[in-house]
Amino acid sequence: MNSTITKLLLCATIGALFSGPLQAKEVDSSSITVLLRTTLTALESNKKLPENTSTALAQLEHIAPRLDAIFPIPMTYSKDDIAAMERHNLTRYYKVDTSDKTTDAVQELLTELKNNPLVELAQITPIRVNQDDMISVSPLKKPDAKKVLAGEHGFPDYTSLQHYKHGLIPEAGYKLGGLNSIAARAYPGGDGEYARVISTEWSHWSYTHADLPRPFIEHGDTGDSTPDFHDTGSAGIMFSKDNGFGTTGFVPKAQAGYSQFDHPEGSSLFKLAQHLQPGDVVQVGIHFGGPTMPPEACDREDEGSCFLPVESVRSVADEISYLTEEKGVHVIIAAGNGSVNLDHPFFEGQYDRNHYDSGAIYAGAADPTEGNRASFSEYGNRVDLFSWGWHVTTTSCDGVDCAEDLYTHTFSGTSSANPIIAGAVAQVQSIAFAHGLGAIPPKKMRQLLVKTGHPLPFPDPQRPIGMQPDVDAAVKFLLNEQNPPVVVDVPEAILSADVIHTVAPTGGTINFALDGSESKGAVKYQWEQLSGSTSLINVDQSIAKAVMKANEVGENTYRLTVTSATGKQSSAILALTIAAPVIKITGPTSIMEGESTTLTALANFAGNYIWVVYNASGQVVMQGRRPELKLPPLTAGIYRITGSAETPYAERKVSAEHNLTIKKPIETGPPTVVVSGPTQATAGTSVTLDASGSSAANDAPLSYSWKVWPQLPLAADGAQVTFTPPALTRPVEYLFTVTASDGKLTSQQYHFVMVEASGTPPPAPVEE
Template sequence: MKSMSKWLGVMLFCVASLPLLVNAAAPDYSRVMILVKRGVLSSESHGDSLKTLKLLAPDMRPLVPPSRERTIAQLQALQRHRLDRYFMVDTHKLTENQAESLLDKLRQNPLVESAEFEPRVEGMHEDNGKPIKKLASKNIPDFTGQQNYLQGKATVTPYKIGGVNAVEAWKVLGGKGRDMQVISAEINRWAEEHVDLPKANLEIDVGAVTGSHDTASAGIIASRENGFGTTGIVPYVNLGYLHWGTDRLLQLADKLSEGDVVQIGVHIREKEPFSEVGCMVRCFVPIEDNRTVRDIIAYLVEEKGVHVVEAAANGNINLDHPFFNGYYDRNVFDSGAIYAGSVDPKTGLRASHSEYGSRVDLFSWGYNVTTTDWSVSNPTTGYTHTFSGTSSANPIIAGVVASLQGVARAKGLGNIPPKELRKLLVETGYPQINGDSTEIGVQPDLEVAIRKMLEDKPPAGRLAVPEEVASGETFSAHVYAGSPANKPLNYLWTATGFEPSRGDTQSMSFKAPTVTADTRGTLSVAVSDGTHTTTLTEHLNIKAPAGGGECGDIPTWDVEKIYAVKGEEVAFEGKKYKQHHWSRGQRPDIYSAPNGQPWLPGVDCP
């Protein structure tokens, strides 16, 4: 295990760097998230270098705590999503000026790729519904008939759009969510004392208070089938709770199993006005606007096989806007999560609050949603008919996912890969009343989705690769796949431009091509059970070295190379350096001096 710990030290800084989205997120000021640069330190010196950061931030701790029990495969999975490179600093006891000063110093440190305050995350409480009159616990009506979002595609006056057809899914084994697990990740938590809601079977909670918002979400997903009140889309499901937090989301990963569902009912407040995208007030964006959260979600989806559903946010913002520079373009990067938009059921068109764009996969009701409710005056028998926003659409979609996955398990198909299940729901859903399926996607139709899923299907899988690698870097890739018929699988990789260019094992190690300009690469793997074949494809960015090509024929410094030839020249970030002492992995701009360092001081390239 000591050798593995040493290897972790080597690799801690050897994952590709990434361009960060420049946005206007309102800072929380309670915590700074640091992403260290790749290749900044060798295994022999990483401890000393971290000490220099800790002098600035004594409370700095890794997002992923070190573990001697972690296998190499588990470590590689974390590295593919940069999660071994994140550190957190608690700043809640500092004044805003002190916190800003610390942030500036961290950003100037040569070991740091990025440092950002965690953004201000809000619990979408503006979507809470108006409580109906207080009910006696022994005289609660059955409101299921008013949960129109449970019904089929046919409309019911005064509404102009139907529901997700959960009532048909209930007729199929597994459609009510038996043995499925859904985690509700929100700021407050549902009222476990509510007569129509279950107790949590799993929780990561650091003192969240009970509130109306998560009580409404829980009711949509899991209110019990008991003849009174409301009925959840998956009334037999096991329901868990996560008190929202970036590090707690990663902690949750260790407690989840393949096929579990996480619904995230929070969004990020931007600084206002957010004029770059035309928003002046109530400027909210999806939680994945935060790069760390997006990396964790990609890890959950690609490595753990967990279905993640997140509110698209209530900012009425076009996620395809040029300001975002392709950040929400799934052809550039796709975490695999489902973004849930919302429709106004009375018009059948996009709700005015809902985010929109090609990244919004699915939608459901954003107004007039009947579900459970909580208040101080009525903590046990509260209901509402007016829960709204992407807040209401999100748990509806999460319930749909749990129902479809529950059927797959009950019918012997096993766990459907998240991107495959999302694709199935998109292909079988139906659009807004105007026929537009590009603005906020489609509303799921569980009956059609189940029918299509139960047809003869080829193997299904998910491909886990880094979002970004460096020129010439060696990295890992892994395919998680299964056969609905439990047949043995064969793998055939195609990796044009990489070394090797072919492979036939489930896990592969590739070397990226050497490039002088940022380049788009593609990896694909054909998974066959001998009868059917599924081809999985993912794209990754190959990052050119900083300063590459600026010094004529002088080669760019290579983080993996051993430098032992005195006077050998390398180029790095617009300067050329000469080798002075043996080195490997020690950046020339950091480890250079007239004496005592591996490199002599750099000079500007001509």
């Protein structure tokens, strides 16, 4: 091997983000993913569809004439293979091409799809961000590198700088230790001899790098792809060679493969699954741009950097579920560099394992210099494990000169944490194979690494990112389950919640999961019901089920008792409050003819909404299927409106009525003003004029204002005015004007009063 001066690359941050972001490309959204409630083939081949289903199908074919299956069923698939796809919804995903539509047209189409009863989910393809906008790679100029670092091969040995692989005790001034991987290499299989690791990213690693192997499998459309720094960095962490120079991966003797992640709707993971076997490890170094979200969910000033995990795309999440549950493959995905709270209500439980669990491991990132969560890392209870998100030494490639001797000390982000955790998984799995334990189920592997891992030195309870794996501890626990590395004398019963609220079914029964699987040190579980009307099944399992019967409401309490291997016990109590299904309709009870209005229905459970509007004759004049019913102008009359909500299989169903009166407009005219009172008066005598006989066309109250010409003092009191004529030397006719208003229209009336002369001249002015 020719001796060269190693080119050490530094990945410098731009702005205040992070270095080494997850790979992403910026492309316009050009399609919508649609998940139907049943397959299109089943719908189109059924000649006896109910009328409402036929109508919905016709509407769907009108707004989306072409629906392309995202996961076409391979011709070689058996019935069992197809059933496996169905268990993960893969036969019901379709793609709608929107490349020729404007943004507004895409949004309108999305709304129409979501409103169609046959559609379970519709989602715009997420935006991918361009890594070049967020990172700069520049060489570190070290002219004496060859003299200082070069070993016998002429390449520097950087393994002493791979602190993330070292022991638990922090070193070199860092506050975070490593994953204890080097200690685990002493076990048979500890070098990854029995592991297969596939890296899935946009571009592949540098196949010509002196420290990296060529792939045993290259999957996907890689004909014109070029290597890049991102996957080269990931590859070096996981499986760079043990050759006395450069870096050494977690599993240097593993079979290493590459699969191109082509597009969220490209089904690349599903296609890859056909080449995988139980125990394989797939690291997915991808994330997507997210939608606009509240600042409590993502506190980034730049909304465009609120990145999300690949499982933000439902079809990708179901692909991963297929890999873990049907193929027994370990899938490790980057939690994302968006600083997003995955527990936020904005996501409606999308990242709640109790709601949906693909079996993947979410990798968060830590700052080893501070011993806390890296500021850019996603957080929440779904983030299972974390590792180094800064200062990671690995192989590299600058995209232009992908020479055989490029390295970096600054690979970062969840981009670095993800392959670190994937390498740990591969090492544990290889050791398990070497000891005849076979492929560890993916969820058990995840649980094992969490259970034997270690928390952040300085964790933030409000922003959890899980545990850092301890490979040596995980192996010890795996090989001798009765003597785990940390003996827990007293078990701890842990429930998913202390109080849970749910809604009773109105027909049949519903099973509600009572989850005690997070209990610590438990080898035996026993559930019992303390009060309430439900019945319990699976009482000796970590997750029991409460069977709720139709219309039975009230509070139920349960106790979980867990027993340790030494016979010690711990208990916890959970309260389940079951409420009756309720729907509330809000909106006006009367409007005028010609006006439009909106009614809103809100049920206390998630379901589909149905509106029916009846006129006074009982005829249906309108229907709706959204929580809001927008009523157009209707003719005058009394309308009976029913709003109902029901779950897809009608386990829960409830309805309410709302009466709406539409009134005809009242024809109105200006007020009629009538003034009574004398038309003649004498000086010095009080006179009262009265307009109280006036009336409004709509019987509305009137307001009055009075004026007089020539001017004289007036005492006005609503409809009446009083005045006293002054002494005059000649007769004067006064013109009184009264204006009456009903709030909208006004009218005036005039009244003349002649005041005779008093015959007495006015007093002469007093001279001073």
